[in-house]
Ligand SMILES: CC(=O)SCCNC(=O)CCNC(=O)[C@H](O)C(C)(C)COP(=O)(O)OP(=O)(O)OC[C@H]1O[C@@H](n2cnc3c(N)ncnc32)[C@H](O)[C@@H]1OP(=O)(O)O
Ligand SMILES: CC(C)C(=O)C(=O)O
């Protein structure tokens with residue numbers, strides 16, 4: 001692996017892009033966030049995805065933590081194809097031995113051992129002196145290096161550690177055999193400039209710094225995890241530790257998808273490559289979200305459901321003219337099917353017109369203006385305006401107001417002596433057309449008459465009658481649904497005569513189909 005990677009990139013941008021290794025810790029630090037525990041099978045599924053999408057190092061777990069973690073790390077190690085598999089270990093002999101045992105079946109095994117270096121941690125958690133910790137680093141890194149070639153050492157709470165001591169600890173770890181040095185912002189305290197400077201200074205001051213790859217591991221307590229990771233790269237880090245959806249201890253870790261896409265989209269100022277197949281990001285995000293039952297926030301960068309959705313009219317207008325007006329990457333580049341223009345109170349005419357077209361409506365300017373006014377009034381009252389709302393709004397208020405085919409008169413001969421016969425007179429775009437047609441029952445005769453006058457291939461999907469008032473003179477309401485060319489429309493007609501209601505309902509549906517641009521031609525000659 002290392003022959004294709006420049007282990008120690010310089011802080012100044014190179015002419016060709018340097019490679020930044022992606023170290024995914026979704027299964028370790030990610031799982032540390034409360035409630036995110038994943039099952040053995042879920043971990044295997046996620047690890048396989050990470051391996052396929054080109055993650056360089058998968059931190060599969062903390063083997064000493066539990067039997068389950070040990071089993072998961074071992075199985076992931078056995079199944080790994082391309083990725084290096086790391087197991088975490090404290091600076092404790094038993095932890096390192098257990099991690100070594102878990103990763104040993106991997107094609108590329110790594111032991112990741114860590115110890116605190118900051119005064120706060122040394123005093124209150126480790127209860128050790130700086131010299132004692134230096135001795136621990138030397139001993140435990142050497143132990144790990146005896147088990148595997150690839151050893152990562154982390155200075156826990158590096159960003160609250162005095163630079164002098166951080167340099168001494170780093171030098172000791174490299175001398176003992178560490179091949180990767182991770183300087184984590186364990187508590188999410190650093191600012192980008194500080195973090196960049198810390199890497200640049202340590203790499204400059206530690207005499208054997210060129211023997212290791214430097215790594216960033218950032219937490220999001222101040223919302224700076226991704227910014228800090230990018231700053232670390234500018235300071236010379238060539239490995240970034242991150243998680244899918246940014247899950248992790250407390251406010252989480254740097255989000256893998258954000259780091260990867262920042263490097264890809266802003267390659268002009270951050271000339272670094274990763275080996276990640278970004279088109280798998282959305283799928284990976286969903287898999288992790290499902291596994292740990294953590295919803296992805298709607299406005300999450302890259303993988304949130306609004307990341308490629310536009311609601312405001314000015315943006316939608318720009319997007320319809322050219323996607324680059326309001327999108328800096330294509331949805332396809334991260335595995336999202338398409339941009340969505342969401343119709344709401346902030347939408348304008350351009351998006352409304354485009355939405356109607358997409359729904360199959362072909363309205364004139366006045367009709368469109370009419371519908372747009374009604375749409376705005378609806379959107380003011382309703383949080384979500386669905387396609388069905390727009391359809392109803394257009395169907396009920398526009399299509400029917402501009403009927404191209406109107407009922408003039410209808411006479412039906414029915415009774416026990418068939419066949420039943422309907423004599424229908426229609427106004428077809430100003431021409432009066434009459435036909436007398438038979439049918440298998442009066443309704444069939446009526447619908448056949450309409451089909452004879454206005455030939456079409458729409459099929460009848462639903463015919464439903466119910467009384468809307470009581471008594472023998474009850475108003476009958478008929479519902480007819482027609483489908484044609486993938487469009488489905490519903491027409492309603494009410495009249496004390498059920499047969500007339502049926503004719504009206506059918507004609508309402510037929511007019512709606514025509515308003516959607518379906519071509520229907522009146523055949524018979526005008527009277
Ligand atoms: C910044 C990070 O993300 S670090 C990783 C954090 N992740 C986890 O802790 C998840 C898994 N952890 C666990 O399952 C458990 O904490 C275990 C199995 C590791 C340890 O369990 P226990 O033996 O019961 O110890 P407990 O968790 O109560 O305390 C941690 C001990 O480790 C010590 N410790 C913490 N970090 C280190 C380290 N890097 N090296 C050596 N010792 C350490 C603490 O000082 C404490 O020791 P003490 O009991 O002598 O005071
Ligand atoms: C174990 C280390 C790398 C860690 O997760 C941290 O410091 O945040």
Ligand SMILES: [Mg+2]
Pocket residue numbers: 029184186217219249
């Ligand atoms: Mg961490």
